[in-house]
Amino acid sequence: MEIEQTITVLNSLITINNDRIEGYETASKETDEQDLKTLFAEFSSTSQKCKNELVAEVTKLGGEPAEGTMMSGKFFRVWMDVKSALTGKDRKTILSSCEYGEDVAQETYEKVLENEAEKLNAEQHTMLMAQKSLLKADHDKVKSMRDLVMAD
Numbered sequence: 001m002e003i004e005q006t007i008t009v010l011n012s013l014i015t016i017n018n019d020r021i022e023g024y025e026t027a028s029k030e031t032d033e034q035d036l037k038t039l040f041a042e043f044s045s046t047s048q049k050c051k052n053e054l055v056a057e058v059t060k061l062g063g064e065p066a067e068g069t070m071m072s073g074k075f076f077r078v079w080m081d082v083k084s085a086l087t088g089k090d091r092k093t094i095l096s097s098c099e100y101g102e103d104v105a106q107e108t109y110e111k112v113l114e115n116e117a118e119k120l121n122a123e124q125h126t127m128l129m130a131q132k133s134l135l136k137a138d139h140d141k142v143k144s145m146r147d148l149v150m151a152d
Helices: 003-030 035-059 073-087 093-115 122-151
Strands: none
Touching: 003 035, 003 122, 035 093, 035 122, 073 122, 093 122
């Protein structure tokens, strides 16, 4: 197992968590709805926890943890959708956009766990499975909130 490859894989997950943190902090500033502020703070906190674990692992391996965001492609569009929905106070669109962002985070973890598993040791694999579960809980929470709005 190449340590450099493991660091690259872990850094890709640091970046997706940085995207979530930045996106939800931005979304929180843009909304006046307290329940959404609380939700966005929870989601940002989940990613902060995941990021801290990943940074610790990269550092332990002797690597340099990623610091930036990708904020490109899919994720950038998600946050632009959230921002414009917040401006229009469209709760359904906000929650749909957040759910899409959560889908992107889930896909990123799934790809790593399916396609890069040989680059991870057992402890790292277990850590990533636990993180994916935390992010899945966030995904399911925003989906159920969106479904409630759509039922109204």
